[in-house]
Amino acid sequence: MLKIYLSLMILGSIGSGNWTYGQKIIDLRDYGVLPNSFENASPAIVRALNDAAVADSAVIRFPGGRIDLWPTGAPAKEYYVSNTTEPDSLSKVKTVGILLNGLKNITLEGNGTLLMVHGKMVHLVLDHCRNIKVKGLRFDYERPTMSEMEVVKMTDTTVTVQVNPDSRYWIQNRKITWYGDGWKSKPKRIHMVYYRPSLETMYYGKYRPFNSGKVYEPTPGKLIFKGDFLNSEFQEGDILTFRDVYRDCLGILNNYSQNIVLKDIYMHYMHGMGIVSQFSKNIHINNFRGKPRKESGRTIAAFADFLHFSGCYGKITVENSLFSGSHDDDINIHGTHLRISESNGHLIKVRFMHEQTWNLDAFEKGDSIAFVDNKTLLTYGDAIVRSVGKISKRELQLELDRPAPKELREKHCVENLTKTPEVVIRNNRFEHTNTRGLLLTSRRKAIVEDNVFFRTGMHAILIADDCNYWYESGPVTDVTIRNNQFIQCGYNSYPDTYPIAIMPETHTFLKNRYVHKNIRITGNEFTLFAPPLLFARSARNIIFTENEINGGPSPYFPNSTKPVFFLEHCTGVRIKNNRFKDSFPERIIELKYMDKDGVDYGSKTKFKLINN
Missing domain, CATH: 2.40.10.170 (Thrombin, subunit H)
Known part of the structure; x- marks a missing residue:
């Protein structure tokens, strides 16, 4: 016992920080990182991580409250990132708020700390790391690269707006420039999406009239744009959100790492892509919250995708999370x-x-x-x-x-084929996006269950695969979609407002050969804007059973004539034991490039079959 006691005393005296049973405890307060000081914490975090690097295992404790990160004293490293690296000769070096490079057995214990970054920075990078747990951290930008303004009043020639306090602008010669720490938007690259609070829906819009007209500032934050707004899509009460489309940063990067856990992570804003995991193995995301801080009054938390997985393998789990306010897809796995x-x-x-x-x-x-x-x-x-x-x-x-x-x-x-993951997407809510909720292409087993897809602008779930455009692979072989709620999804894809689309990018078919297979859609509840429900192309063995479908004539799309089910070059499709609301429109199954024997739809009196 004396030897053990002396050994622990010696172990506790090695290096800076405290030790607990061989695990080094690093408290950022000991490095001068104090909550709500508004001082630059970047150099202190670098010192703390250097001390953690010499330990076999370490816990880095954040102080709670707010801490601020500036580029000065922060590490910088070149990174090429999937779906993010712009095709130019500009530097790919990125400034990183927290860089874990080649570390293992590290826990970042956030204690609810809000990390506020200044200028374009990657919040966190896990680069060639193993066994990393990040929990209880919140991330935001002091000045997001997204600007937002509410439409207060509009006519055919003027639009009066109230600018969000976090959006900085400069007016010269009646023209407006949006800017931030070390950047300004180029007018010709501005991309706009507007949010309609009354419906909780998002749509693509045109920023061009704001560029071509003149702007006046009667009071700070209140602007009057004069120009041609006759055919503008937005209306009074809408929130206009816009950004320069250039992708030169991201939120979090998991780069060639293994066994990563992100728990209780809040992302209030991410510039460029969101959390990108590339060629990483075994990633578990639990209680992620992608949404602006309520007190910010902002709408958008993600410049592009919230979660993006490229070439990952092992197992990906995303559960108990919220995705609210993105300019692109919520989750993309390919x-x-x-x-x-x-x-x-x-x-x-x-x-x-x-x-x-x-x-x-x-x-x-x-x-x-x-x-x-x-x-x-x-x-x-x-x-x-x-x-x-x-x-x-x-x-x-x-x-x-x-x-x-x-x-x-x-x-x-x-x-x-090796770099393909098993996937579990469970108990999440997807909302306030003008694009898709989930893109899923992996050859291994995938389960999508107990989620709520609320008014996603495009397909709630898209299973694609292509070799000619985005080059995102590949086919699926074992997918279960069960016990989810799909609420009025697909309104931006009218008339093809299918909540679920199995849509590989091919129009060339070989007899008895199919891209996707073994897709089970069961026990879900669909509330539809319009009749389209399922689109499937080049797929074998699709089971659509025990689902509840609510819909009927819609004030949004009253003239929709699209089929409920559209099947193109498919076989082994089973549509049985589903419950349709009585007021649901005519139930049409349309077939293309396939024989009617390829689908079993039970009682044939309840469906009208169209075979092209």
């Missing part, structure tokens, strides 16, 4: 197709094709790959990567364990 530019025996050259995704380590030795026909999206061969060589920032050379298949043609692609 891999990346790379185009084969050259083939010679066991060697192939592959190229990143999308302009915002490049210079990534997309393969490593031992990865399994599949060859994909870009026209049909069907696979026709596989191989194992023996080695990877970098030719340029956009092109890699892969040495394979076998020659490329004879079927290989120009514009065909490869998909990394």
